[in-house]
Amino acid sequence: MHLCRKLGTTLLRSRITETEAYLAEGDAASHSSIGVRPRNRWMFGPPGSLYVFAIHARCCLNAVTESEGIGSAVLIRSLEPLEGIDLMKQRRQREKIGELTCGPARLCEAYGIDLSHNGLLLFQRKQLWLESPLEPKVQATEHIEATPRIGISKAKELPLRFILKGNSFLSRSS
DNA sequence: TGATTGATGAGCT
């Protein structure tokens, strides 16, 4: 899918290349595992809403997946920039395209996403939304692969990170 | 070898 963002008069569009799933049950790494708290309450919102959390003075973006009250979401970890690249460079203070949106906190900075976007509904297509591209979603040289998640200390073994293998816009090389 | 990043964890209430 493409992640689209209206920022002033500029349209940002990028292809999602890497995500991680965080489950409602049996997942110690999931923020929802401790129950509803002020910090994580947006993770229990309706499907298609946003859960944005702050970590190390930065933000990370999740899309809530399950029904309201369940507490399951997908962390967007990396993007391949397609449109609005100049604005992303400006926001990130970086010239290299590979440093704009590769990494969960990087893409939030490039897209201007912060805690104020918590609860935003993706399907309302206002500030932030998803679009299904017309061209093939996965190129012939790519395929989706599941790997263990990155940067967590609990439930490391679960294969809940999904990458577009063959695409260079991932949060980590390999 | 220096910079950047980050589903944490120390410290305070």
Place this chain on the structure above:
DNA sequence: GCTCATCAATCAG
């Protein structure tokens, strides 16, 4: 329990 930014890991030069 909540706030808020460390420093280890990883990557770029």
